[in-house]
Amino acid sequence: MTATTQTHSLVIEREMPHPQEKIWRALTEGSLIEAWLMKNDFQPQVGHRFQFRAAPVPNWNGIIDSEVLLVEPKSRLSYSWGSLGLETVVTWTLTPTEGGTHVRMEQTGFPSQEGPNYKGAKYGWRSFIGKLEHVVAEAN
Amino acid sequence: MQAMTDHVFKALSDPTRRSIFEGLTRDGEQTVHALTRRAGISQPAVSKHLTVLKRAKLVRHRHEGRETHYSAQPQALAPLADWMSQYGVFWRERFDQLEKLLERMDK
Numbered sequence: 001m002t003a004t005t006q007t008h009s010l011v012i013e014r015e016m017p018h019p020q021e022k023i024w025r026a027l028t029e030g031s032l033i034e035a036w037l038m039k040n041d042f043q044p045q046v047g048h049r050f051q052f053r054a055a056p057v058p059n060w061n062g063i064i065d066s067e068v069l070l071v072e073p074k075s076r077l078s079y080s081w082g083s084l085g086l087e088t089v090v091t092w093t094l095t096p097t098e099g100g101t102h103v104r105m106e107q108t109g110f111p112s113q114e115g116p117n118y119k120g121a122k123y124g125w126r127s128f129i130g131k132l133e134h135v136v137a138e139a140n
Numbered sequence: 141m142q143a144m145t146d147h148v149f150k151a152l153s154d155p156t157r158r159s160i161f162e163g164l165t166r167d168g169e170q171t172v173h174a175l176t177r178r179a180g181i182s183q184p185a186v187s188k189h190l191t192v193l194k195r196a197k198l199v200r201h202r203h204e205g206r207e208t209h210y211s212a213q214p215q216a217l218a219p220l221a222d223w224m225s226q227y228g229v230f231w232r233e234r235f236d237q238l239e240k241l242l243e244r245m246d247k
Binding site for chain 1: 149150152153154224227228231232234235237238239240241242244245
C-alpha cells in the first residue's frame with residue numbers, strides 16, 4: 001500500500017540445537033532451502049531476483065517473486081516476498097546461544113492502518129487490526 | 141469465502157484501485173466525479189475499477205440525484221487478516237521442516 005500506511009509484522013522465533021553456520025547453510029543453499037521451504041533459484045547476493053515455487057493450487061500459481069535485500073553472513077538474511085499482489089519482506093536473524101542458535105523470522109509489510117490518515121476508522125478496521133495483533137501475539 | 145478472498149486480493153493487486161480505496165478510507169464518501177478528478181484517468185476507467193472493488197465488497201455505493209456516491213467498506217479486508225494468520229501456520233510448519241532438515245544434515 002502507500003508509504004504512509006503503517007504495517008504489521010509476523011514474528012516466529014525458535015531456539016534450535018544446531019550451530020549458526022549450519023542453519024545459515026540451510027537458509028542460503030538452494031538445494032537445502034528446497035528441502036524445507038520451496039523450490040527456488042536463490043543466490044546469497046544482494047539485488048539477486050529469484051522465485052520460490054510451490055505446487056500451484058486453485059487461484060494461486062504457487063510463485064513467490066523475491067529479491068535479496070540483505071546478506072550478513074551467518075547472522076542476517078532478508079528478501080522480499082511478493083505474492084498475490086502484496087509484497088512483504090522476510091528477514092531471518094540468527095543469534096548464537098549456549099545450546100545452539102536462536103532463529104528469528106520476521107515477515108513485515110502486512111497492511112494495517114493505525115496512522116493519522118485513518119482517524120475515521122470504523123469498526124471493521126479495528127477488528128482487522130485486532131485480528132492481526134492476535135496473530136502476532138500468538139506467533140510470539 | 142475463498143471466492144471472496146480472491147476478489148479482495150484481485151481488487152487490491154492494482155495500484156490505481158488501492159489508491160481509490162485508500163482515498164475513500166481516508167476522506168470518506170465521494171462521488172464518481174470527484175474520484176475521477178483525483179485518479180487522473182477517464183471516468184469509464186474509474187467505473188471499471190469501482191466495479192472490481194464493489195465485487196470484493198470493499199466499497200458500496202448509493203445514488204443521490206444524478207450522482208453516485210462511493211464509500212469504503214474496510215471490514216471487507218478481513219480476508220487479509222486471515223491470510224496473515226495462514227502465514228503464521230505456514231511458517232511454523234516450515235520451521236518444523238527446517239529442524240528436520242538440520243537433523244538430517246548431521247548424518
